[in-house]
Each structure stands twice: as C-alpha cells, then as structure tokens.
Amino acid sequence: MKILCVAEKNSIGKGVANILGGGRVRTKDSTYKYVKNYEFTFNFPHLGNCDVVMTSVAGHLTGNDFPSNFGWNNVVPGRLFEAPIEEVHSPDQKKVAKNIETLARDADKLMIWTDCDREGEYIGYEILQVARRTNPRLTLENTWRAQFSHLEYSHITHAAKNPIKLDENAVDAVKTRMELDLRTGAAFTRFLCGIFGKYRDKKIISTVSYGSCQFPTLGFVVDRYKRVLNFKPEEFWSIELQVKKDDAPKPVKFTWKRGRLYDRMSAVVIYEYCMRQTTATIRSIESNQTYKYKPLPLTTVQLQKSCSLYFKLSAKQSLEAAEKLYQKGFVSYPRTETDSFPNNLNLTELLSKHKDHRTWGNYVTSLLDENKFSDPRKGKHDDKAHPPIHPVASIELDRLTLNEKKVYEFIVRHFLACCSADACGDSTTVILDWSKEQFTASGLMVRERNYLDIYPYHKWETSQALPRFTRGEVVPLHMAEVKDGKTSPPQYLTETELIALMDANGIGTDATIAEHIEKIIAREYINKDVKRNKTFLVPTLLGISLVEGFESIELQNSLTKPFLRKLLESELDEICQQKKTREQVLHEMVVLYKASFSKVCQFHQVILNTYQSYRRDNGQDVLN
DNA sequence: GCAAGGTC
Numbered sequence: 249m250k251i252l253c254v255a256e257k258n259s260i261g262k263g264v265a266n267i268l269g270g271g272r273v274r275t276k277d278s279t280y281k282y283v284k285n286y287e288f289t290f291n292f293p294h295l296g297n298c299d300v301v302m303t304s305v306a307g308h309l310t311g312n313d314f315p316s317n318f319g320w321n322n323v324v325p326g327r328l329f330e331a332p333i334e335e336v337h338s339p340d341q342k343k344v345a346k347n348i349e350t351l352a353r354d355a356d357k358l359m360i361w362t363d364c365d366r367e368g369e370y371i372g373y374e375i376l377q378v379a380r381r382t383n384p385r386l387t388l389e390n391t392w393r394a395q396f397s398h399l400e401y402s403h404i405t406h407a408a409k410n411p412i413k414l415d416e417n418a419v420d421a422v423k424t425r426m427e428l429d430l431r432t433g434a435a436f437t438r439f440l441c442g443i444f445g446k447y448r449d450k451k452i453i454s455t456v457s458y459g460s461c462q463f464p465t466l467g468f469v470v471d472r473y474k475r476v477l478n479f480k481p482e483e484f485w486s487i488e489l490q491v492k493k494d495d496a497p498k499p500v501k502f503t504w505k506r507g508r509l510y511d512r513m514s515a516v517v518i519y520e521y522c523m524r525q526t527t528a529t530i531r532s533i534e535s536n537q538t539y540k541y542k543p544l545p546l547t548t549v550q551l552q553k554s555c556s557l558y559f560k561l562s563a564k565q566s567l568e569a570a571e572k573l574y575q576k577g578f579v580s581y582p583r584t585e586t587d588s589f590p591n592n593l594n595l596t597e598l599l600s601k602h603k604d605h606r607t608w609g610n611y612v613t614s615l616l617d618e619n620k621f622s623d624p625r626k627g628k629h630d631d632k633a634h635p636p637i638h639p640v641a642s643i644e645l646d647r648l649t650l651n652e653k654k655v656y657e658f659i660v661r662h663f664l665a666c667c668s669a670d671a672c673g674d675s676t677t678v679i680l681d682w683s684k685e686q687f688t689a690s691g692l693m694v695r696e697r698n699y700l701d702i703y704p705y706h707k708w709e710t711s712q713a714l715p716r717f718t719r720g721e722v723v724p725l726h727m728a729e730v731k732d733g734k735t736s737p738p739q740y741l742t743e744t745e746l747i748a749l750m751d752a753n754g755i756g757t758d759a760t761i762a763e764h765i766e767k768i769i770a771r772e773y774i775n776k777d778v779k780r781n782k783t784f785l786v787p788t789l790l791g792i793s794l795v796e797g798f799e800s801i802e803l804q805n806s807l808t809k810p811f812l813r814k815l816l817e818s819e820l821d822e823i824c825q826q827k828k829t830r831e832q833v834l835h836e837m838v839v840l841y842k843a844s845f846s847k848v849c850q851f852h853q854v855i856l857n858t859y860q861s862y863r864r865d866n867g868q869d870v871l872n
Numbered sequence: 873g874c875a876a877g878g879t880c
Contacts, residue, residue: 257879282880307878320873328874340880367878426876433875441874459875575880583879760877767875 249295252355253302253394254348254375256362258283259574259581261304263399264361268300268408280343282306285351293409301351302361305344309374310335312430325438326849329431329842345378352379352386359392360414363633366824369393369415370422376414388414397632400592420830421823427834428816432841433459436807436848440794443852444859446871453790457771460813461756461764463798466773467808468749470787470795472741479737484508485515485730489687491528491680492726496715499726502680502687512732519730522683530721531679531686538692540671540708542699544587544627545636546662548758549751551582551655554662556743558705559654560783563747563762569655570637573648578641579659583759584634587627593635595667596621601642607657608664611702615668620698624666638663661703668699671708678717682725689714740777740784753810754817789862797855803844812840 255261262284265273269288276285286302317323318331337345352358358379360372372393379386392411396404436458447453486508492499509515544550548567555566570582589595599621602612615621639660645653673694680687691714700706717723741749746765750756756764765785768774773791777784787795795808805812816837822828848855860870 305878306880309878311877312875314874325874363878371878422877429875429877431875435874437874455873457874461876571880757877759879763876 249292249298249356250354251290251292251298251300251357251359252348252351252379253300253359253361254372254379255302255304256368256371257306258304260361260363260399261286261302264396264404264408265300265302267399267401267404268302278303278344278347279350280306280340280347283344283347285347290408301355303347303351305348305362305371305375306340308367308371309341309345309348309378310337311341312336312426314430314434320438325435325442326842326845328435328438329838329845331431333427333430348375348378349382353382355379355383355386357390357392358386359394359408359411361394361396364395364397365631365633366418366422366820368633369418372414373419388416398590398593398635400590403592415824417824417826421820424823424830424833424837425816425820428837428841429460431838432845433457435841435845439845439849439852440855443856447859450871452871453772455771456790456794457767458807459764459767460816461750461760462768462771462773463794463808464753464755464810464813465746465750465764466768466787466791467795467806467810468746469741469768469774469785470792470808472738472745473787473792476737476740481734481737482510483512483732483734484510485512485732487515487519487522487685487687488727488729488731489528489680489682489725490727491723493715493717493723498712500689500712500714502678502689505686505688508733515730518685519728522685523728525683527722527724528680528682528687530717530719530723531681533676533678533717533719535674535676538673538675540673540700540706542622542625542665542668542670543662543703543706544625545589545666546638546659547585547587547627547629547636548583549585549747549761550587551637551659552762553744553747554705555655555658556747556783558658560781561651561654562765563743564766565651566655567759567762569649569651570659573652573656573659578639578643578656580636580638580640581634582637584637585629585631585758586634586636587629588636589624589626589638589666590635595624598638598640599664599667602639602660602664605642606644608660608702611664615664620669621667622669636666658705661705665699665703668702669696671698671700672696673708673710676714678714680723682728740786742782742784743776746785754814755810789866789868790859793859793862794855797858798848800858801847801851801854803847805840805844807844815840 265286268290274287278285283304288300289297290300291297312333314331362368362371393414394407396407440456444456487504489502490499552563552566555561573579574582675692677690692711694710750761774785774787777786798808819833863870
C-alpha cells in the first residue's frame with residue numbers, strides 16, 4: 249500500500265516524517281523550492297507496513313478571482329456580488345500542485361496533515377481536489393484526516409493510527425468567507441476608486457480599497473483621533489492630606505476616598521468643615537500578602553503587543569523576526585493563539601538547554617538546580633494546532649540580527665518567567681478619618697522578586713515606606729489643602745492598543761493583524777507619528793474622510809465598525825455547527841452588503857464632499 | 873489594479 253501524506257507546510261511535514269519514519273527517512277526535492285518529499289515506511293493499523301510519502305503545500309493551494317470578462321473596465325462594480333468566481337493557482341501554487349499530482353498518481357490513500365483549524369480543513373480539501381486530477385479514486389469518503397496539535401512522538405503516532413474525515417462544514421465555512429471577502433472587497437474598492445477618480449488621475453491618491461478587516465481597523469484609529477480632537481478638559485478639585493509622625497523622616501500622603509469632585513464649591517465646603525479639626529484618627533490598617541503574577545504563556549498577539557511596547561517594533565517586524573527564528577530552529581511556531589502548555593511538553597528539558605547561556609544561564613541553572621521551577625499558568629485559549637511560543641534551542645545573542653536578537657531574548661525571558669514563581673510582597677492599606685471624611689494611603693514591600701529577576705519588562709517596586717500606625721491612633725495633620733486639576737486628553741492610538749482592539753473584536757487573525765495595519769498605512773489612510781519616543785497612529789485626511797463619509801451616510805450596518813465582520817465570524821461558526829447552510833449565510837450576508845453598497849452608490853457624493861472639504865480646510869487644492 | 877487567509 250502507498251500512502252500520500254500532505255502537511256500545510258514543510259516544517260510540519262518534516263517533523264511528522266521524522267517521527268513516523270523512526271529516523272529512516274529519505275528526503276527528496278520537489279518541483280517547488282520550499283517543499284520537500286519525505287519517504288519512509290510506517291505500520292498503519294489493518295494495512296500493515298506501507299510506503300509513505302510525506303509532502304506538503306505552503307498554505308493555500310488555490311486563490312479566487314473573477315473571470316477576465318469581469319475585469320475593472322468590463323462591468324459595473326455592483327455586478328461583482330453575483331459574478332462567477334474562478335479558482336486559480338498562482339505560479340508558485342502551480343509548482344506545488346504539480347508535485348501533488350505526480351505523487352498522487354499511484355497513491356492508494358491520501359492522508360491530510362494540515363493544521364487542525366478552519367483554514368487547515370479547507371487547505372486539505374484543496375489538496376484533495378488537486379490529487380484527484382491524476383487519481384480519481386481518491387474521494388472525500390476515503391481520504392484520511394490526521395488530528396494533531398503539536399509534534400510530539402506519541403501524539404503524532406496516535407494521530408497517524410486514528411484518522412478521521414475532513415470536516416466538510418469547516419470547508420464550507422471557509423469557502424463562504426473567501427467568496428464574501430472577494431465580492432465585497434472588489435465591489436467597494438472599484439467603486440471607491442471611481443469616486444476618487446479625479447484625484448487618482450492626478451496621482452494625489454492611489455488605490456482606495458475597502459476590505460472587511462481594513463475598514464474596521466481604520467475605524468479604530470479614526471475613532472481615537474476624534475476623541476482626542478473633541479476632548480474638552482474638565483476642572484476638578486480634591487482634598488490632599490499629609491500626616492507626619494514625629495519619628496518618621498517624611499510626611500505620608502493620603503488620598504481622599506471621594507477622589508475628584510467636579511464642583512469647586514462642594515470641595516471647599518467639605519474642606520472647611522473638616523478644618524475645624526486639626527487632628528485625624530487612624531481607622532484601620534490592613535496588611536495583605538499580595539502577588540504580581542508572572543505572564544501567561546506567549547501567544548502571537550501578545551508577542552506583537554509586547555514587542556511594540558518594549559522595543560518599538562511594528563507587529564509585522566516582530567512576526568517576521570519570530571518567523572526567521574522559527575525557520576532557523578530557535579523558537580517554536582510563532583503563529584499561535586494557545587496560552588497554556590500541553591501537559592506532555594517537557595519544560596525542564598527545554599530549560600536545561602539554556603544552562604550555559606551567557607546572558608541567562610545562571611538564572612536557568614538556579615531555577616533547575618535549586619528547585620525553583622514553577623509550573624506555568626494556564627490560560628483559556630487553545631487553537632488546537634500549536635503550543636505557546638517558546639524557545640526550542642539556545643543561541644548566543646550576538647549571533648542574531650538586531651530585531652531577531654530583541655525578539656529571541658523576549659521569547660526566552662518570557663518562557664523563563666512562565667517557569668518561575670510569581671513575585672510576592674506585602675501591601676499595607678491605612679484608612680484615616682478626618683472629621684467625617686476618609687482618606688487612604690498604601691505601601692508595598694516586595695519580598696520575593698522571583699520571575700521579575702528575569703523579566704525586566706514588568707515593574708513592581710517597593711513604594712513609600714509607611715510609618716508604623718496603630719488603630720485608633722490620633723495623628724497631627726502636616727498639611728491639608730484643596731487641590732485643583734484638569735482631566736487630560738486621551739492619547740492617539742498606539743499600535744499595541746490597536747492590536748488589542750483588533751484581537752478583542754475578531755478583526756483578522758494572529759497571522760494577519762500585522763498585515764492589515766501595514767495595508768492601511770500603504771493605502772495612506774493612516775501614518776505613524778513618533779512623539780516622545782512613542783509611536784502613535786494618526787489618520788490622514790483621506791482616512792478621516794472615508795470614515796466620516798461612510799458614517800454620515802448612516803448605513804444600517806456600519807462598514808467602519810467591527811460589527812459586520814463579527815457577524816460573519818459567528819455565521820461561519822454556525823456553518824461549522826451545521827446550524828446554517830453555506831447558501832443561507834452567503835445569501836444573508838450578500839443582502840446586508842448589497843444594501844450598504846447601493847446606499848453608498850446613492851450617496852457617493854457625500855464621501856467625495858467630505859474629502860474635498862477636509863482638503864479645503866487644510867489649504868489644499870480641490871479638484872472639480 | 874480590488875479582499876483575507878494561508879505560507880517562505
């Protein structure tokens with residue numbers, strides 16, 4: 249029997265082949281440079297020893313597009329909602345497909361080893377379609393699908409021996425997503441390019457695109473920008489109080505439990521009432537043990553947020569660096585949503601690889617030899633395909649490029665922090681009565697730094713030392729006054745915040761969030777603005793106009809907010825759960841998008857006018 | 873020339 253196995257990418261194919269082949273694997277080149285074919289034998293239940301070829305694709309095998317007679321100048325954009333869609337291979341995909349066609353010809357069985365997620369299921373389906381071209385005996389019914397989430401010996405052999413079938417519902421869901429994204433993206437993009445025709449002819453703006461992820465991403469940036477613009481500072485008043493004990497070197501600041509009052513008179517009246525008393529009384533002292541928790545195991549989104557915050561790397565740069573480190577075999581697969589380590593991953597073995605490292609070897613040695621190892625926390629997310637990002641090999645930092653160095657060091661330190669104990673300390677909160685008002689002061693003493701020693705990105709410092717107070721103690725006032733202040737405006741959005749917003753609202757995936765941000769920069773909808781060593785995202789005239797224009801048209805379902813994309817995601821889930829069919833969802837969503845599209849067509853002048861008036865306000869030429 | 877999703 250001949251079994252053809254196909255993984256989503258070469259690294260997985262190689263890993264699985266090495267496990268199943270038990271070290272006896274022949275490697276051969278394929279028709280595509282990033283794909284290798286691995287030959288070995290494996291004993292499948294009921295089939296006995298089989299000749300296996302393990303190969304892979306490199307992501308999707310096919311793309312979608314409209315036939316050439318539905319090109320830019322052939323049809324009005326609205327027709328794209330019903331236009332036929334063709335499946336096409338890019339030149340690289342053709343090379344990958346050729347390899348599969350060749351290998352499938354004499355295969356008795358096809359076994360799919362793509363990632364166990366929705367897209368992976370669809371890629372499996374694409375592989376089957378290609379394999380059937382040379383071997384029609386291969387069908388959905390007799391194709392095996394391996395279920396696995398990481399490259400570990402017993403897990404992979406179990407997956408090889410217990411295949412299931414491809415999930416046709418997941419295939420349908422992905423098909424639906426692809427079709428909707430293409431139709432809506434192309435229709436709105438072509439239409440918008442038309443609206444801005446005059447400005448595009450003069451090369452003042454280039455492509456004006458719409459995408460179900462691009463627009464909500466832009467919406468987040470513009471939203472914050474407008475909040476900053478429209479911010480009106482508010483005055484507030486509060487009472488600050490200081491107490492100094494004779495034996496203490498410094499007075500202790502107490503803050504008013506009421507916080508801020510936005511009415512000056514009220515604050516003054518309360519203050520004057522209190523002032524009739526020149527002493528205060530300690531109401532209570534509470535001491536608690538407190539902890540600063542070590543971070544959760546590292547996901548892609550967290551990596552990108554952290555690298556943006558700590559190293560000013562863009563989401564794309566940090567993912568690229570992580571990708572390189574992965575290809576070189578230093579870290580695990582960098583695209584993951586999983587934030588808990590699988591139980592069978594040998595963490596101490598991974599740690600011990602770093603015992604001699606120049607930068608953190610001593611820390612690792614004490615972690616292992618002095619019994620300081622602590623099990624990582626377990627988050628609630630699991631993408632069922634990949635473990636959290638962690639180092640798989642040790643390398644000295646000076647052997648890496650600048651960004652790789654930063655990202656690798658972060659990944660290792662994060663991993664070491666995960667395997668260390670939480671930091672702990674004592675926090676004291678003192679409550680004081682002054683007349684009828686309450687005030688509080690608190691202090692922190694860090695007792696054991698633990699993971700903080702290897703994770704400099706978290707700060708937790710011992711604060712002001714509180715003098716020893718006793719309950720009921722009467723203390724003299726050192727100072728008491730009404731202070732005034734103004735509320736401060738929010739800041740423009742940072743990339744860290746944007747990533748968090750996209751993640752929370754289901755805009756893009758861990759692998760694409762960075763690309764969407766790059767895309768709206770490339771489209772000149774937003775710019776990066778560096779101020780005081782921080783990078784902020786600020787919309788351009790075009791970006792603001794688009795969001796404002798679309799918003800003033802008052803669509804039933806806003807295209808600049810995440811709602812529609814979220815709705816699509818939940819409808820796709822319903823396809824997966826067989827609560828709805830692909831046709832139902834497609835129809836429902838096309839109806840929604842078409843309603844928006846025809847309203848945008850009807851009021852397209854509003855979008856252009858918004859842009860023109862912004863140009864006028866900024867002293868720029870307006871084309872007629 | 874258009875999207876978003878995989879991957880190198």
